[in-house]
Amino acid sequence: MLKLLREQVLEANLDLAKGGLVLYTFGNVSGIERSQGLVAIKPSGVPYDKMKVADIVVTDLEGKKVFGDLQPSSDLATHLVLYKSFLNIGGVVHSHSEYATIWAQAARAIPALGTTHADYFHGPVPVTRALTDAEIHGDYVLNTGAIIVEAIGSKDPMAMPATLVAGHGPFCWGRDAGDAVHNAVVLEFVARMAVHTMALRPDGAGISQALLDRHYFRKHGAKATYGQAQSGKAQ
Amino acid sequence: MLKLLREQVLEANLDLAKGGLVLYTFGNVSGIERSQGLVAIKPSGVPYDKMKVADIVVTDLEGKKVFGDLQPSSDLATHLVLYKSFLNIGGVVHSHSEYATIWAQAARAIPALGTTHADYFHGPVPVTRALTDAEIHGDYVLNTGAIIVEAIGSKDPMAMPATLVAGHGPFCWGRDAGDAVHNAVVLEFVARMAVHTMALRPDGAGISQALLDRHYFRKHGAKATYGQAQSGKAQ
Amino acid sequence: MLKLLREQVLEANLDLAKGGLVLYTFGNVSGIERSQGLVAIKPSGVPYDKMKVADIVVTDLEGKKVFGDLQPSSDLATHLVLYKSFLNIGGVVHSHSEYATIWAQAARAIPALGTTHADYFHGPVPVTRALTDAEIHGDYVLNTGAIIVEAIGSKDPMAMPATLVAGHGPFCWGRDAGDAVHNAVVLEFVARMAVHTMALRPDGAGISQALLDRHYFRKHGAKATYGQAQSGKAQ
Amino acid sequence: MLKLLREQVLEANLDLAKGGLVLYTFGNVSGIERSQGLVAIKPSGVPYDKMKVADIVVTDLEGKKVFGDLQPSSDLATHLVLYKSFLNIGGVVHSHSEYATIWAQAARAIPALGTTHADYFHGPVPVTRALTDAEIHGDYVLNTGAIIVEAIGSKDPMAMPATLVAGHGPFCWGRDAGDAVHNAVVLEFVARMAVHTMALRPDGAGISQALLDRHYFRKHGAKATYGQAQSGKAQ
Numbered sequence: 020m021l022k023l024l025r026e027q028v029l030e031a032n033l034d035l036a037k038g039g040l041v042l043y044t045f046g047n048v049s050g051i052e053r054s055q056g057l058v059a060i061k062p063s064g065v066p067y068d069k070m071k072v073a074d075i076v077v078t079d080l081e082g083k084k085v086f087g088d089l090q091p092s093s094d095l096a097t098h099l100v101l102y103k104s105f106l107n108i109g110g111v112v113h114s115h116s117e118y119a120t121i122w123a124q125a126a127r128a129i130p131a132l133g134t135t136h137a138d139y140f141h142g143p144v145p146v147t148r149a150l151t152d153a154e155i156h157g158d159y160v161l162n163t164g165a166i167i168v169e170a171i172g173s174k175d176p177m178a179m180p181a182t183l184v185a186g187h188g189p190f191c192w193g194r195d196a197g198d199a200v201h202n203a204v205v206l207e208f209v210a211r212m213a214v215h216t217m218a219l220r221p222d223g224a225g226i227s228q229a230l231l232d233r234h235y236f237r238k239h240g241a242k243a244t245y246g247q248a249q250s251g252k253a254q
Numbered sequence: 255m256l257k258l259l260r261e262q263v264l265e266a267n268l269d270l271a272k273g274g275l276v277l278y279t280f281g282n283v284s285g286i287e288r289s290q291g292l293v294a295i296k297p298s299g300v301p302y303d304k305m306k307v308a309d310i311v312v313t314d315l316e317g318k319k320v321f322g323d324l325q326p327s328s329d330l331a332t333h334l335v336l337y338k339s340f341l342n343i344g345g346v347v348h349s350h351s352e353y354a355t356i357w358a359q360a361a362r363a364i365p366a367l368g369t370t371h372a373d374y375f376h377g378p379v380p381v382t383r384a385l386t387d388a389e390i391h392g393d394y395v396l397n398t399g400a401i402i403v404e405a406i407g408s409k410d411p412m413a414m415p416a417t418l419v420a421g422h423g424p425f426c427w428g429r430d431a432g433d434a435v436h437n438a439v440v441l442e443f444v445a446r447m448a449v450h451t452m453a454l455r456p457d458g459a460g461i462s463q464a465l466l467d468r469h470y471f472r473k474h475g476a477k478a479t480y481g482q483a484q485s486g487k488a489q
Numbered sequence: 490m491l492k493l494l495r496e497q498v499l500e501a502n503l504d505l506a507k508g509g510l511v512l513y514t515f516g517n518v519s520g521i522e523r524s525q526g527l528v529a530i531k532p533s534g535v536p537y538d539k540m541k542v543a544d545i546v547v548t549d550l551e552g553k554k555v556f557g558d559l560q561p562s563s564d565l566a567t568h569l570v571l572y573k574s575f576l577n578i579g580g581v582v583h584s585h586s587e588y589a590t591i592w593a594q595a596a597r598a599i600p601a602l603g604t605t606h607a608d609y610f611h612g613p614v615p616v617t618r619a620l621t622d623a624e625i626h627g628d629y630v631l632n633t634g635a636i637i638v639e640a641i642g643s644k645d646p647m648a649m650p651a652t653l654v655a656g657h658g659p660f661c662w663g664r665d666a667g668d669a670v671h672n673a674v675v676l677e678f679v680a681r682m683a684v685h686t687m688a689l690r691p692d693g694a695g696i697s698q699a700l701l702d703r704h705y706f707r708k709h710g711a712k713a714t715y716g717q718a719q720s721g722k723a724q
Numbered sequence: 725m726l727k728l729l730r731e732q733v734l735e736a737n738l739d740l741a742k743g744g745l746v747l748y749t750f751g752n753v754s755g756i757e758r759s760q761g762l763v764a765i766k767p768s769g770v771p772y773d774k775m776k777v778a779d780i781v782v783t784d785l786e787g788k789k790v791f792g793d794l795q796p797s798s799d800l801a802t803h804l805v806l807y808k809s810f811l812n813i814g815g816v817v818h819s820h821s822e823y824a825t826i827w828a829q830a831a832r833a834i835p836a837l838g839t840t841h842a843d844y845f846h847g848p849v850p851v852t853r854a855l856t857d858a859e860i861h862g863d864y865v866l867n868t869g870a871i872i873v874e875a876i877g878s879k880d881p882m883a884m885p886a887t888l889v890a891g892h893g894p895f896c897w898g899r900d901a902g903d904a905v906h907n908a909v910v911l912e913f914v915a916r917m918a919v920h921t922m923a924l925r926p927d928g929a930g931i932s933q934a935l936l937d938r939h940y941f942r943k944h945g946a947k948a949t950y951g952q953a954q955s956g957k958a959q
Contacts, residue, residue: 042443043436044481045370064481093472093480115370121447124368125454133594134657135515135585152464159468186461187369201513208512212591214450215684219595226656229625237563245563246514246534277913278906279951280840299951328942328950350840356917359838360924387934394938421931422839449920603829604892605750605820671748678747682826685919689830696891699860707798715798716749716769 020086021059024052025075028059028110031196035114036067038204046114047092050196051102053109056080060098062089093160100164101192105176110196112203115188118210119203122146123183129209131225132216136209137234139202141178143225144209145170149185163187178239181206255321256294259287260310263294263345266431270349271302273439281349282327285431286337288344291315294431295333297324328395335399336427340411345431347438350423353445354438357381358418364444366460367451371444372469374437376413378460379444380405384420398422413474416441490556491529494522495545498529498580501666505584506537508674516584517562520666521572523579526550529666530568532559563630570634571662575646580666582673588680589651589659589673592616596655599679601695602686606679607704609672611648613695614679615640619655633657648709651676725791726764729757730780733764733815736901740819741772743909751819752797755901756807758814761785764901765803767794798865805869806897810881815901817908820893823915824908827851828888834914836930837921841914842939844907846883848930849914850875854890868892883944886911 031048035041044067049060062074077086080099084091092098098111114120122129122144129144131137136144147166154162167182167190180202181191191206193199217223225231238245266283270276279302284295297309312321315334319326327333333346349355357364357379364379366372371379382401389397402417402425415437416426426441428434452458460466473480501518505511514537519530532544547556550569554561562568568581584590592599592614599614601607606614617636624632637652637660650672651661661676663669687693695701708715736753740746749772754765767779782791785804789796797803803816819825827834827849834849836842841849852871859867872887872895885907886896896911898904922928930936943950 042440062482090482117443117447118450120368120370121450121454124447124451127454132656133590135590149462150465152462155462155464155468186367186465205512208587212587212594214454215588215591216594218453218688219591219597219684227619227622227625229622230620230656233625233629247532247560277910297952325952352913352917353920355838355840356920356924359917359921362924384932385935387932390932390934390938421837421935449924453923602891603825605825675747678822682822682829685823685826686829689826689832689919689922697854697857697860699857700855700891703860703864717767717795 021052021055021057021077022072024050024057024059025072025077028061028075028196029070029072031110031112031200032061032070033067034197034200035112035203038200038207040114040116040203040207041067042115046112046116047094047098048110048112048196048200049092049095049098050110051108057085058095058098058102060091060095062087062091063093065089094163096158096160097164097167097190100161100168101190104164104168105171105192107175107177108180108192108199109194110192110199112191112196112199113188114191114203114207116203116207116210118214119181119183119189119206120187121214122210123185123188126185128183129213130223131231132213132223133226134230134234135205135212137226137231138238139205140181140209141231141235141239142174144181144183144206145179146183147185178235256287256290256292256312257307259285259292259294260307260312263296263310263431264305264307266345266347266435267296267305268302269432269435270347270438273435273442275349275351275438275442276302277350281347281351282329282333283345283347283431283435284327284330284333285345286343292320293330293333293337295326295330297322297326298328300324329398331393331395332399332402332425335396335403336425339399339403340406340427342410342412343415343427343434344429345427345434347426347431347434348423349426349438349442351438351442351445353449354416354418354424354441355422356449357445358420358423361420363418364448365458366466367448367458368461369465369469370440370447372461372466373473374440375416375444376466376470377409379416379418379441380414381418382420413470491522491525491527491547492542494520494527494529495542495547498531498545498666499540499542501580501582501670502531502540503537504667504670505582505673508670508677510584510586510673510677511537512585516582516586517564517568518580518582518666518670519562519565519568520580521578527555528565528568528572530561530565532557532561533563535559564633566628566630567634567637567660570631570638571660574634574638575641575662577645577647578650578662578669579664580662580669582661582666582669583658584661584673584677585658586673586677586680588684589653589676590657591684592680593653593655593658598653599683600693601701602683602693603696604700604704605675605682607696607701608708609675610651610679611701611705612644614651614653614676615649616653617655648705726757726760726762726782727777729755729762729764730777730782733766733780733901734775734777736815736817736905737766737775738772739902739905740817740908743905743912745819745821745908745912746772747820751817751821752799752803753815753817753901753905754797754800754803755815756813762790763800763803763807765796765800767792767796768798770794799868801863801865802869802872802895805866805873806895809869809873810876810897812880812882813885813897813904814899815897815904817896817901817904818893819896819908819912821908821912821915823919824886824888824894824911825892826919827915828890828893831890833888834918835928836936837918837928838931839935839939840910840917842931842936843943844910845886845914846936846940847879849886849888849911850884851888852890883940
């Protein structure tokens, strides 16, 4: 069932590990088949170097398992909230990648300090508010999704494909599972540069709106000029 | 004698090196066979890439060698104090891993700044007081164990499987030698993120008790939901 | 056409990746054949591990393509300004290498803090002013070249083979494409040391002019004494 | 001539590169044959991955070449001053290793912040004064040696096997070329931890004299207890 999607999700999970974003079994990637409303996701607690296509679990948008012998990632409910709220995304990643997590732990948004950031994120990468005790004691994983949706607000999720969950770590998304991982890898790079930029320039003044727009729209949208004609975005 | 335990201890020592936690011959891992009161430990000053099962030394809980031609790790007496004081642990690791050692050198506990920390350590990772000159001139290695026990105090050692020895470095423990190394690798990751989080948020305010509990008990204890059914904790 | 130059430019691009200065398709290297006024440059958005000699694009100094099926790097116009303004250079590199980009994002010149710096850069590595909104809305890529030329001013470009574009990242150059990459790799190393030196010595006081001169002229110019007789500069 | 010494010096140079302490051709290692007063040293500007035993140059203590076709390292005169002043050393290393160079650029001694430091360096690692303009314009390389000797003063060079040259980088030494490289690798590790320890504890208060002595003499001297019986110091 959905073998192609499961293969893509497996490969995206392995790319997350290859990109240096995971320690042990940390992190998880999913992808969605919108026409059927089905999501393929990493199983919980399985080492990346032993993961097989058959281990990828498939559930519906309510989290009911429709394929697979293993338990899905314990973060499944967060992924599902994002798919239901952000209708133009096709893949979701959660990781504890080092520097994005550092910004999340500091409960600070990542300012748009340069064009590397602007090439991918059209403004500061937002951070959620802290969950209340009631939200933590209640449906914690689902509520984590809800505060991400709250942090994105009226922004286009594809123009801001990441949010930091305060005290926890980043969630990223994209056109599909592979694109979501690509965004997660770039977020980590941007987060790392931002930590040290702040040390040299504590005011954290970012680039101008004009420069932010110039770079973002160079890589995205109808007028993109980066890359070769067949693709609107470089891989 | 105790070949299986020595094999586990050798493998755990090699995992410590593979995890990037050692330079040259720094660090040492041991494991205990509780029923016989025997401890297997790395020999002193032997390079990791030349270490063999036959090199692993076995002693009793008083430090008397019962197997092996080599001298045991010079930190043996600290390991023995921990085994005698923390009756539910099965393995001990000492390393000079970079960032955990940085916190130890700064003589500061590592605050619980995020859920990565909470998944493994149920509160701030404590730091010992400094040893007095008398304790240093006396039975230094044994006294190092004593101040670790003092720092853990009434906490459950399995819910706080690490302590930083001030001016020295971390000691970690776990169910067995491999689990102790797993905890040491995660401690290093948590310590590294904490150093840079403090730069962005100097007050070092940690996560709420509710979030700390939610994550810790998601991975540990009778109600753990992380991983597949057969294991209470992910490897 | 210009097969040798294209081979050199390909190899220099691959060296940029091997030197740890690129993520995904970030960065680009070019080289010039002065006698014909032709420039060979990396294609836009092609992964480094799939790049072939045939993919390297050749253009004239006005940016008109004279060889190749692919689109040239979207930064081509900046390279061309540099070749037209700095007549003694033979290769140009643009990267988003981590620490040089950090200084660019902080909009600060890199002070000459040590002899490693002095061996390659005869003074602080300059940073450009920010582009105005009009310059960004206009011919942005060409204007980026113009502010680099403005930042170098009356300095000999071969004695200061790098400039940081504020809010963006470094451009470097050299005798040829390979030498430009060599300078980019050293700039990254120097930038990384400078970030942490500033943490220990916030005044950023650099070395004396005498020491700067001694090291720079030990490796460059008619009286260079470093390396073996056949080369004026070590590779 | 002195083939064994040249082999040891070649291997030590390669270990310097393997230890992550060099970029391109930076750095150099030498060793001395005391009975003949001859020094074997890396040639200037030769890439590490192409260096052969035949490339290692041999000179007398006045710097006169007695073996080899290549030019010796441009830092030869510094090495010779150290051999003539520190009669109990057998090998010398100069590198621009990242974090030791950072301390040198900040012109600060590295305080003894922990037992990792104390295991190798019996007190803070000293930094030289800056060279005067006259010393730079004069016999610069020899004068670099002289200020190192000045910084060591009455200390036993084998109990303090490193000095940072202000604005430049570290020189280290040891029993032989390999031991000098071992000390250089540990110095880099200690320097790296010290940079970040200072961020957490800006007063830079080090460990007590009692703890410094305990660790230093655990690994060195007649009463050393670390390692196996056949060696007074672990490799």
